[in-house]
Each structure stands twice: as structure tokens, then as C-alpha cells.
Amino acid sequence: MQKRSYNIIFNACLKKAGMLLFFLLLPANSVFMQSNENHPYQEQQEAMVRNQIIARGIKSKTVTDAMRKVPRHMFVPYNTRTFAYNDQPLPIGHNQTISQPYIVAYMTEALDAKAGDKVLEIGTGSGYQAAILAEMGIEVYTIEIIPELAETAKRNLKRTGYNNVNTRLGDGYAGWPDEAPFDAIIITAAPETIPQALVEQLKTGGTMILPVGPRESTQSLKKVVKRSKGIRQTTLLPVRFVPMIRSYN
Structure with a gap:
């Protein structure tokens, strides 16, 4: 009986060692993506x-595939996860929101970025938009001015396997000049006007998508294309976003 007990223990140890080796040999994000x-x-x-x-009307398969893969419920507070896939924005704390899914898809498609592009995001929030871009193979640089949200976004991106997103705490109006263009x-x-510093950090021929307008009224979603001389603006649709702020206390 004692020998049989030793055999059972030995076989159990072998099984555990084998499972450990199996997980170690998997690609870094395989276990997580399977659970997603x-x-x-x-x-x-x-x-x-x-x-x-x-x-x-969203036609980009790259965008819709990313929206299918990124787990939106992992980017909202735990007590609102059951609403994560509803047709609505949701609060993420500090008077900020995660945008309605359609608006995320619309802005991403309008941005017309492709795998390998270098994209700056202003307003990381909970990290969802950055994850969508990263899922599309885009090199993402994202800035958040609220410290608590910046930390939350880092955690959300890490636990969902998007470790290739570059995050920064700071003033979005200043952009990220060290990484421009x-x-x-x-x-x-929403800023009240198009920030000139961000226009300067955009490549010639590049696109900027942003809501513009005061807090008190309906804003306009704008598509800005930088030309060798000036910019070309197109108004896309009316929207309502939280204001873009210069400081946070």
C-alpha cells in the first residue's frame, strides 16, 4: 500500500510538471486569448x-474583427460589465466615459489607419480604444491626464494581453513631440478648437479624428487631413463627448 501511494504521488507530480511545461511552451498571450x-x-x-x-454601415473588416476580439467588459468597472455590450456609453469614473461601441467603430474606421502605422491617442480613458487599435496591428501611443485612469488603463491593457501600447500621463494638448510625427x-x-500642437505632430497626408465644440452644446466630429499647406476639415456627424482638459487636480 505504501508503494502504491508513492506511485500515485509520483504520477501526480509528473502530470503537474507536464502541464507546467505545456503552459511555458505556449505563446505569451495564448492562455489569455483562449479565455477571451x-x-x-x-x-x-x-x-x-x-x-x-x-x-x-461600418464596412472595415479590420475594425469589426477587432471589435469582436477585444473584450469590452474588461475595460469597464466590474459593476457595469453586464452593460458593456449595450448601445451606450458607460461611466468609468472621474466624470469620464467609455464611448458607445458604434462611435468607437466609426472613429476607428474614419481614422483609416493600417497595421504598422504609428498612431497617437489623446484620452486613454480605460484603454479600450487603444486596445482596438493595437488589435489592428497599429503602434499606439496614448496619453491620459487623469492619474487614476492612466493606471487603470495600464492594468486593463496588461491583463488583456495588449502589452505593446505605449502609455503616458500628461497634457494631451502638448501631444508626444518626442515620438512625432x-x-x-x-x-x-472634445477641445473647443483643433489643437495646433497636435496638427504639427501629424505627418503630411495624415489624418486626425476628433470631436470639437464647447461642453454646453452638441459637438461635431471632425476629420482633419494635413496638407503641405494647411489642413482640410470635414464634418462627419454630431456627437457629445466630455471636454478635453489641460489640467486635473
């Missing part, structure tokens, strides 16, 4: 893409 693909909100996520995004810039809060 089978998360409890999978049906809601697919319905979100089908009914809120594709049905409203950028192929594209996306702003997820």
Missing part, C-alpha cells in the same frame, strides 16, 4: 458587432 474567446459575454459581443456596428491622431475628448 470563451468569455461569458460572447453572444452579446457578437450581437453588438452585428446589430450596432455592421448594421449601421504620427501617421494618424485620434482624440476621445
Whole structure:
């Protein structure tokens, strides 16, 4: 009986060692991505893409594929996860929100960025927009002015496997001059006018997508294309975003 007990213990140890070796040999994000693909909100996520995004005219397969893969519920507070795939923005704390899924898709498609592009995001929030861009193979640089949100976004991006996003705490109006120029810039809060410093950090021919307008009124989502002499602006649709701020106390 004692010999049999030793054999059972020995075999159990071998099994554990084998499982450990199996996980060590997997690619770095394989275990996580498998759990993402089978998360409890999978049906809601697919319905979100089908009914809120594709049905409203988003045609980019790269964008819709990213919206299918990035687990939106991991980028909202725990007590709002059941609403993560609803057709609405959600609060993420500090008077900030995560945008409605359709708006995220619309802005991402309008940005017209492709894999390998270098994109600056102003307003990291909870990290969801940055994750969508990273999922598309884009090199992301993102700035958040609220310290608590910057830390939350770092944690969210890390635990969802998007370790290639460059994050920074700072004033979005100043941009990230050390990493300029950028192929594209996306702003997820509304300045009252287009920030000139960000235009200067955009490549000639590059695109900037941003809401513009005062807090008290409906803002306009703008597409700005930088030319060799000046910029060309196009108004896309009316929106309502939190204001883009210069300081946070």
C-alpha cells in the first residue's frame, strides 16, 4: 500500500510538471486569448458587432474583427460589465466615459489607419480604444491626464494581453513631440478648437479624428487631413463627448 501511494504521488507530480511545461511552451498571450474567446459575454459581443456596428454601415473588416476580439467588459468597472455590450456609453469614473461601441467603430474606421502605422491617442480613458487599435496591428501611443485612469488603463491593457501600447500621463494638448510625427491622431475628448500642437505632430497626408465644440452644446466630429499647406476639415456627424482638459487636480 505504501508503494502504491508513492506511485500515485509520483504520477501526480509528473502530470503537474507536464502541464507546467505545456503552459511555458505556449505563446505569451495564448492562455489569455483562449479565455477571451470563451468569455461569458460572447453572444452579446457578437450581437453588438452585428446589430450596432455592421448594421449601421461600418464596412472595415479590420475594425469589426477587432471589435469582436477585444473584450469590452474588461475595460469597464466590474459593476457595469453586464452593460458593456449595450448601445451606450458607460461611466468609468472621474466624470469620464467609455464611448458607445458604434462611435468607437466609426472613429476607428474614419481614422483609416493600417497595421504598422504609428498612431497617437489623446484620452486613454480605460484603454479600450487603444486596445482596438493595437488589435489592428497599429503602434499606439496614448496619453491620459487623469492619474487614476492612466493606471487603470495600464492594468486593463496588461491583463488583456495588449502589452505593446505605449502609455503616458500628461497634457494631451502638448501631444508626444518626442515620438512625432504620427501617421494618424485620434482624440476621445472634445477641445473647443483643433489643437495646433497636435496638427504639427501629424505627418503630411495624415489624418486626425476628433470631436470639437464647447461642453454646453452638441459637438461635431471632425476629420482633419494635413496638407503641405494647411489642413482640410470635414464634418462627419454630431456627437457629445466630455471636454478635453489641460489640467486635473
